[in-house]
Amino acid sequence: MRPFLFNFRRKTIIANNQNPQQQDRNRKNDKFSGDIVNERIHFKEMLVIGPDGESLGKMSRYEAFKKADEYDLDLLCVAPNANPPVCKIINYGKYRFEAQKKAKEAKKNQKIIEIKEVQLTPQIGEHDIQTKVKQAIRFLEEGNKVKVGVRYRGRQLAHVEVGEDVLNKFIDCVKDYSVIEKAPSLDGKWLTCTLASKTKK
Secondary structure (H helix, E strand, O other): OOOEEEOOOOOOEEEOOOOHHHHHHHHHHOOOOOOOEHHHOOOOEEEEEOOOOOEEEEEEHHHHHHHHHHOOOEEEEEEOOOOOOEEEEEOHHHHHHHHHHHHHHHHHHOOOOOEEEEEEOOOOOHHHHHHHHHHHHHHHHOOOEEEEEEEOOHHHHHHHHHHHHHHHHHHHHOOOOEEEEEEEEEEOOEEEEEEEEOOOO
16 A cells, blocks of 8 residues: 555545645645644644534544545644644635635624814804814714814914813714713814714714
8 A cells, every 4th residue: 555645635635646746736725824724733632523513532633634534624723722622624615715704794894983083263153163063973973083173373372262162162062973082182283182973883
């Protein structure tokens, strides 16, 4: 009988006289992820789970790969830190496909929260402030955060309280849609605060 070499990919056991280039390609196929699968498994002993979830008991590395080959499937380590490590016989290609599909769905459904900016001035008129309020409410209803800033120019810094009144009025107008995430603070010529949305997206 010819000596055998483990390739551990679908047809797990291959003859030693197989084309070396083909062997390299097979090994590369198993290295496209961080999973400990097939030839990446180097534990001397492991607990093996069958393709239907049944426990097949403790096996040596050789026995585990031989058992996976009997099913014409792959061997994936699902608990490398267990004692002994736990490996499962699966269709690794299907496993990777399902994992990537779930990851794409999760990313698709993930809401990216943006920080929108609204700028005011200490002397802003009533009409203009209401326009800014409507803009902020739209941002908040979309689930985004809003950074509100009042900019002082020249001598306006001598009367910071005027800008504070404007900012407080603005915050009061959007209180039904937001919570204060960062309290108002003065930084140079800017009085700013950050509002988070109450809307669940």
